[in-house]
Amino acid sequence: MSSTIVVAYDGSDSAERAMAFAVERAKAIGGSILVAHVLEWSPYSFLTAEELEERHIRRKEEMARAKEVLVEPELAKLASSGVPVSSDIRYGHVAETIIKIAEESAAVQIVIGRQGQGSFAARFFGSTAGTLVQTCPVPLTIVP
Amino acid sequence: MKDLSRKLALPAAAAALFATPALSQSLDETINTAFAASTGWFVSLIFAPIPGTSFPWIVAWLVVGASIFSIYFSFVQFRVLGHSIALVKGDYSDPNDAGEVSHFQALATALSGTVGLGNIAGVAVAVGIGGPGATFWMILAGLLGMASKFTECTLAVKYRNEYEDGRVSGGPMYYMTKGFKIRGKPGGKILAIVFAVFTILGSFGGGNMFQANQAHAQLTNVFGDFPGFITGLVFAAIVFAVIVGGIKSIAQVTEKVVPFMGVLYVGTALIILLINMDKIGWAFGQIFEGAFTGLGVAGGLAGALIQGFKRAAFSNEAGVGSAAIAHSAVRTKEPITEGFVALLEPFIDTVVICTMTALVIIITGQLMVDPATGLYIVGESGAIQTVDGNSGVALTSAAFSQSIPFFRYILVVAVILFAFSTMISWSYYGLKAWTFLFGEGKTTELVFKLIFCFFVIVGAAASLGPVIDFSDAAIFAMAVCNISALYVLMPIVKAEMDSYLSRLKSGEIRKFA
Incomplete structure (x- = not known):
């Protein structure tokens, strides 16, 4: 069983740097990479009746888009590095879900970029990296 | 207040647009007369009294229905409350279903359709005609209605x-x-068609005209008088932008603001109750005494009961079938769980919010009592005389602003937002019924949406009497079809419930960590 490193990936520049760092680490320890992408979602948000009706189909579309546009190109890129890779796309609170993915895959480490997308809102509500610093159960590396 | 109205843009612009007030007033009157004349027969059919009594058969129909469901499901509404709340919190939701419609979301959307002016204006109508005793029957109707909502x-x-x-x-x-x-029973299709027709009428009535009407009443009450069709045009334009123009952001903003408005409304009511804390015991005394004696209101005990049940049904729509449309989108493997969640709706709507409104009206002494007899003074119209002669939303407004005058502005915002969100929800319910009848398609849907917008204007321009009569009649007509169907189908629900509850007890169904 190789040591898994979970990389929180959202396609941003800083996520790319985090990925590069994680690949080096994985090579060094002979481990594998798990590309984790989380779609921000709260079961306590308010939707209109029309949104309720279309929710299931929108979810499928969003998942497919995340897979095709973000995750699969990244996996293709990583294939050349020789490091074993896998991926996981989920809905939920970003920091909490990343931790859950790490726990389920028995990851040895989480790597995340310092600044993901939508940093403006993060200034008010706290960033994902900031939340992970406080709650992460495994070693965490934040790549600037 | 009249001074303030001159400074406000809306009436000023209206005055500029319609330079001859006489003309615009007569337009309101024309709309009103035409509307009352064309809907009168339908109203009298639905509200016909049981022969030999003055008791409308439709009220008996709702009470009997809700009672039968309560007994048939062994008062499920009180047995599963804790589990219902756990379901809403998401304790039993599969994490792999994240991103799908949650129980909370289905409940919140259904609530924004039901929490509307029924809670603010409708309760004022009930207490204004039926006296404080109507509150007791309203709460009872809310508690029983939880079983109807669960079933549907x-x-x-x-x-x-x-x-x-x-x-x-x-x-x-x-x-x-x-x-x-x-179940091998005939007539399902015909019943569905009749139900869909009444749903369309209901979406024009209670889900639309009543809301526009009372929103306008509250606007004129605070900012001074101006013709109703102007409010109607503004509302219709916004509704048009959302449902025809597809500007979802307006509806999304409303969906997000309405829950906070609900909390603010209840909070405001609680503050007023705290200020008048010494009278709460007295108010409950009035509610209980009035429930069984009527305290001199028109029709006595029956009058209080009829008003209480009518307004409760109008407000929480239990047994009507409307909210079932919104609830059906939830993602769950167990249909019964949505029933457990849905039964919270009449509780929040009627037992909590409506009761708040009623208590505020009673406690602030809006209803005039004859000092000699201790009974309420009933005016010629059959309604209890109020301090300023108010009724409907104006009565609630007077009660709210009596302790703290500023509260009337909170109420205006609440009224407009509630009215708007209820209209958007009902436009969806109506549309679903419409497409059920005429099929889906851009043109047929557009026709419905345009008619819906037209009725916004009619509702704001017509006077309260005919509008409330028609709204009630259409909504109760839905209940006639729906409760009939529920009688036929309730064994299915019973089987689902028994199976689920036994699996819950055995531990087969458990919380996700």
């Missing part, structure tokens, strides 16, 4: 349509057609 929402999820592209459509129309077939 379980069925709506169980028999919804799931299309290939992943959309879902549910509601009484679907459980009537599918459920009757499964």
